[in-house]
Amino acid sequence: MNKATGKLVIICLVILLIILHHDVWNWDNKEPVFGFMPMALLWQAGISIGAGATWFLATKIAWPEFNEDDADLAVETATAQEGDE
Amino acid sequence: MTQLIIIAIYLCLLLGLGLFSSKLFRGTSKDYMLASHSIGPFMLLMSLFGTTMTAFALVGSTGESFKEGAGVYGLLASSSGIIHSLCFFVLGVKLWDLGRKYGYTTQIQFFRDRLESDKIGIILFPILVGLVIPYLLIGVMASGTVINSITEGAFETTFAEYDYGVPPWLASLVICIVVLVYVFFGGMRGTAMANTAQTIVFMILGLITFFIISNKLGGLEQATQNVLDKNPTKMKRSVDxxxxxxxxxxxxxxxxxxxxxxxxxxxxxxxxxxxxxxxxxxxxxxxxxxxxxxxxxxxxxxxxxxxxxxxxxxxxxxxxxxxxxxxxxxxxxxxxxxxxxxxxxxxxxxxxxxxxxxxxxxxxxxxxxxxxxxxxxxKARGVYRASKWAPDAPRGMSPWKFLTYFFVPLSVGMFPHLFQHWLTAKSANSFKLAVVAHPIFIMLVWVPCVLLGVWMTSAVNPETGASLIPAHFPPNAVLPAAVKALTTPFVAGLLSAGILAAIMSSLDSQFLCVGTMFTTDIVTHYSKKERFTDQQLIMIARAFIVGIVALTYIFSLFEPRRVFTLGVWCFSGFSSLFPLVLASLYWRRLTKAGAYAAVIGAGLSWLYMFQDSGFASNPHYDVLGVMPVTFMILISTASMIIISLVTKPPSEETLSKFFPKSKASTFYE
Structure with a gap:
């Protein structure tokens, strides 16, 4: 999968999460799930897990490309600057 | 007294950690402010999470769910799981990249360059520091409440008017001093180390608290059944x-x-x-x-x-x-x-x-x-209110307010202390763990807190059968009161240390950040080159931090507000500036005048609505049925777009600097 497709997949998943977050269908539900968990809380906890999964996928298929050598160079430059200071 | 001793030992350990991290300090202002860009994935995750999870997440969420019910999680926690990581991903990584390329330490340095405007710093600096103050206030205020509640009865005769516990003003003062000391000694490295340690402490102790309290209430199912019997509205978002x-x-x-x-x-x-x-x-x-x-x-x-x-x-x-x-x-x-x-x-x-x-x-x-x-x-105040005042009407959540709460977590994009943390990253890959684990960590902290708040609405003392917390009890004191009533003094002491860890892990970053902003954006920027040595700059940063902390401390002595409400106002202010940071990274047409319009629009709309809400004294304030942040963002976005389109675009030189046609940047554009 190329980065552009990956990016599109992530955008779609984020929009889906935002829609699912607004769970008006659970508004009147007071019955606990597993005997103790309010549905209003469980559903939203599920959204958090969904968000974690989406972001995991984002790091795999849509992570921006950086030259990590540049990053090492930046650290070295910062260290060198401190040496000069 | 046991609780007090444990809290004192914890604070001493924290000071020890600050002293230890000072041995790693390289003595330069860059190391002091950015830990020389050396923070790896695990510490970046812990320090970013510890910084964003403040008193708001523990004390605020428990108190708010006590008042408003289980729907509180959806208001901010789940939306933050989506939005915070989105900001790390879309803004954080890119700002980190620009920061390492052009040597930025603060947001204002970036905006000055991007907008080709020196004076943007003059209006952004007071607004950012002004918005950090209520954020600091949440922590300072909550630490006083927590220590006072948990140490009630620790003294035999002294502090009678504070229920024989440590007075909140003294507790807040001690916490400020402890955080100041380890920030001064360790700088950003010490802060990141302390944040990591404290985040581990408050997550582990938080989960332990949850299971101890649920056992005391007769188990998970019984605790929830009590709510269904007595306050069913707290289990859902409409009125039962x-x-x-x-x-x-x-x-x-x-x-x-x-x-x-x-x-x-x-x-x-x-x-x-x-x-x-x-x-x-x-x-x-x-x-x-x-x-x-x-x-x-x-x-x-x-x-x-x-x-x-x-x-x-x-x-x-x-x-x-x-x-x-x-x-x-x-x-x-x-x-x-x-x-x-x-x-x-x-x-x-x-x-x-x-x-x-x-x-x-x-x-x-x-x-x-x-x-x-x-x-x-x-308790006397709570019983007086509950027996004399009109009963609270059951209240549901408005779906429109719930929807527009979604704008509040956008604040993360403009938190100056997070910007500084982003710049500490060793590499772009260091962000990956933070992006993925942040929503899960939020869930691990918020779900137990929200459940506790809901349970406390209907909990009774297992020994006397009396209601544990009266309906009009101060929301900020619900968590410490529950911990004190349902655990042993030793466990309560440990758990309070956990709550304080969460509070301090945010205060430290904010303290450091305001000092960095002052020296970088004001002192160094407006003084002749090399007028101040590195040591002098560090001293100036420290002096400014002390000034801001003293101001915040004075505010904390006034009538307290709900931690949750004050937090939402503070976050709303930062969110109203979100369009500016997003546009500066992704919209070539953003101009200097457009940015001024956005900042002024955001600032004025926030000020007007904040005073209209009685300076956060009305926790149910809305504008036309939606969260005030909606209009702040609309005003700042509209002003920014309209003014940018009618003013002269940025120079080609600036555009090629911030929007290069390289492989790495194509992802963003």
Missing amino acids: EQDLEKYKLDYGKWQTLAYYNYAVEHGKLKLNDEQMKQAFDEFKAPLPPFLKKDRAPATFAKKNGLLEGLSIREQNMAMLAQDDRIASNEHASNDDSKLMSHADLKHYKRKPGVDQAGLEMFEDKIGNPSDPTKWTRK
Whole structure:
């Protein structure tokens, strides 16, 4: 999968999460799930897990490309600057 | 006293960590402010998470769910899981890249470059620092409340007016000093290390607290069943019929009490001895004597039609007096023909000093809480309010407010302390763990806190069977009160250390950040090159931090606000600036004038609405049924776009600097 497709997949998943977050269908539900968990809380906890999964996928298929050598160079430059200071 | 000793040991350990990290300090301002860009994935995750999860997440979420129910999680926690990581991903990584390329330490340096405007710093600096102050205030205020609540009864005779515990003003002061010391010694490296350690501490201790308390309440299922039986509205986001019926009944009884007290006080009614005896004989409700003494005769008077002579105006005045509200002249002239509703009543201000009346009423019951028969002053105030004031109407959540709460977590994109943390990253890949784990960590912290808050609405003391926390109890004190009531002193001490860890892990980053902003954006920027040595700059940063902390501390001494409400106002202010940072990274057409318009629009709309809400004193404030942040973002975005489109675009040089046509940047554009 190329980065552009990956990016599109992530955008779609984020929009889906935002829609699912607004769970008006659970508004009147007071019955606990597993005997103790309010549905209003469980559903939203599920959204958090969904968000974690989406972001995991984002790091795999849509992570921006950086030259990590540049990053090492930046650290070295910062260290060198401190040496000069 | 055990709790106090444990908290003191924890604070000493933290100071030790600060001293240890100072040994790793390289002595330069860059190391002090950015830890020389050396923070790896795990520490970046822990410090970013520890920084964003403040008193708001523990003390605030528990108190808010105590008042508003289980829906509180959806208001901010789940949306933050989506939005925070989105900001790390879309803004954080890119700002980190620009920061390492062009040597930025603060947001203002970036905006000055991107907008080709030196003066943008002059208006952004006070706004950013001004918004950080309420954020600091949340932590400073909550630390005082937590330590005071948890140490109640620690002293035998001193601090009687603070329930024989450490006074909140002293506790807040100590916390400020401890955080200042380890920030001063360790700089960003010390802060990141302390944040990592403290985040681990508060997550582990938080989960332990949750299981200890749920066991004490009879297990997970029993704790929830109590809520279903007594306060079912707290389990959902609409008002439950059972609660509504109960409220109508209670409100009717309260009106009767108000009319009776008014009639007696104004000489319109006096029951004789025989009527009094009959009233008490007929009153069967199992209430304590202090409640029976006026409820029994009030019920009798109502039943026998003795209150029917009161005019509508007198009934309105009776309700205002019973609810400790000031009857204005405006009311006296206009509302004589209509009986006020509960909502109408709330438009009248409460009388000043009403808590004092509560303390006087229960003077003989108040004492050192180490004696189980004595009440704390907090309890006396809570019982006074619960027994005198009108019962709280059950309240659902508006779907529109719920929807527009989604804008609040956008604040993360403009938090100056997070910007600084982003720049500490060793590489772009260091962000990956933070992006993925942040929503899960939020869930691990918020779910137990929200459940605890919901359970506390209906929890009873396992030994006495009495309600554990009265309905009008201060929301900020719900978590420490639950911890103190349901755990042993040793465990309560450990758990308080965990709560303080969460608070301090945010305060430290914010302290460091305001100092960095002042030296970088004001002192260094406006002074001649090399006028100050590195050591002098560090000293100037420290002096400014002390000044801001002192100012915040003074604010914390005024009337406290709900942590959650104050937090939402602070975040809303930062969110209103989100369009600016997004546009500066992704919209080539953003101009200097457009940015000024966005900042001014955001600042003025925030100020206007904040004062309109009574400076956060109204926790249910909205604008046309939606969260005020919606309009702040609309105003700043519209001003930014319109003004940018009619003013001269940025120079080609700036555009090629920030929007290069390289492989790495194509992802973003």
